[in-house]
Amino acid sequence: SVFPEDAVVKKRQAIYWWIGEGLVRETSQKTAEEEGEDVINQLLKFNVIVPHGNGKCPIVNKFKVNHHFRGKLES
Numbered sequence: 924s925v926f927p928e929d930a931v932v933k934k935r936q937a938i939y940w941w942i943g944e945g946l947v948r949e950t951s952q953k954t955a956e957e958e959g960e961d962v963i964n965q966l967l968k969f970n971v972i973v974p975h976g977n978g979k980c981p982i983v984n985k986f987k988v989n990h991h992f993r994g995k996l997e998s
Contacts, residue, residue, distance in 0.1 A: 931975045931985050934963055
């Protein structure tokens with residue numbers, strides 16, 4: 924909810940922001956970046972965020988917050 928409506932967010936920037944805020948940390952099995960990737964994948968899986976782009980590339984590098992969840996996050 925910290926992003927403006929319809930803002931396109933770069934995946935790397937989001938992950939590094941989460942690391943800086945202490946929301947994502949290194950574990951004994953994974954780096955903080957890998958943990959961040961897992962969080963992105965879970966958010967995509969549950970449709971909290973949606974990929975941004977032409978849909979031809981299977982790798983998500985940018986995303987938007989799903990507008991259905993935005994209202995719930997702001998309330």
